Amino acid sequence: MDELKWEMLVEVFGRMDAELIKSYLEAQGIEVELFQEAIGHLIYPTTIDGMGRVQIFVSKKNAKQARTLLREYQENINKE
Numbered sequence: 289m290d291e292l293k294w295e296m297l298v299e300v301f302g303r304m305d306a307e308l309i310k311s312y313l314e315a316q317g318i319e320v321e322l323f324q325e326a327i328g329h330l331i332y333p334t335t336i337d338g339m340g341r342v343q344i345f346v347s348k349k350n351a352k353q354a355r356t357l358l359r360e361y362q363e364n365i366n367k368e
Contacts, residue, residue: 294321294345297354306342312361313346318354321345 300306303324310320323343346354 293347295348295351297344297346297351298358299341299343301340301342303340303342306344309344309358309361313354313357316353316357318350318357319347320354 298309300309303322306322306324310322313320321344323345324341
């Protein structure tokens with residue numbers, strides 16, 4: 289991953305949450321990359337000692353828009 293191109297948006301626990309956020313952002317035209325330790329990709333994902341942590345990166349040029357969209361996404365999730 290090119291460090292100059294990407295900025296960490298948020299860190300979540302669990303691949304499913306990360307994939308949902310990724311899908312939401314990509315539907316809005318935001319380029320997204322996920323980073324997770326290899327052990328977190330097991331058939332039975334774990335969250336022991338942060339092993340289930342997934343970092344969500346977006347392109348720096350879209351970081352501000354991505355933060356706004358993430359805030360809206362989280363607000364909508366909390367309403368449910």
